[in-house]
Amino acid sequence: MQADTAHGVQRRPAARPRPLSAYRRDELARLEDLAHRMDTMFRIPMTEIRVGLDTILGLIPGIGDTATAIPAGYIVYRGYKLGAPKSLLVRMGVNAGIDWLIGSIPLVGDLFDLGFKANRRNVRLLRRHFERTAAPA
Structure with missing residues (x-):
């Protein structure tokens, strides 16, 4: 453990990513591609703001956020x-639920979708x- 000299707190060194099985690596890549399409596929011209199909379909009242x-x-x-463990699945479900619930509120939800990228968050958590x-190589 490393000591944080400013506060005298012991910290663990950051864990290095371990190699994933080929199956999990490929599946995560597919999920990352889906999350990209849903959350960040397009860039709004003259800005750094990225939106995806989630944001665009969310503009359709009533069915967009449910779709x-x-x-x-x-x-x-x-x-x-x-x-994935149950605790992680619950956290992912909460992220998706928040995205759906707040996203279904007209205007507020559309603005919320610009910043809360639930799909990307969930794939990052996975x-x-x-x-x-992962088992060490």
Whole structure:
């Protein structure tokens, strides 16, 4: 453990990512591609703001956010099939639920979708989990 000299606090060194199995690596790459399409596929011209199909479909009143809940649910499902622990799946479900619930509020939800990228968050959580728990090569 390393000591933080400013506060006298002991810290663990950052864990290095471990190699993933080929199956998990490929599946995470597919999920990252889906999350990119849903959350950050397009850049708004003359800005650094990125939006995806989630934001665009969310503009359709009534059905847009419900339709985008399907890919979000698929990401959580694939996390389950990959063997993610229940606590992680609950956290991912909460992210997807927040995205759906707040996203379904007219105007407020559309603005919220610009910053809260639930699909990318969830895939990042999966990747981080599996890199930490992968068997050493």
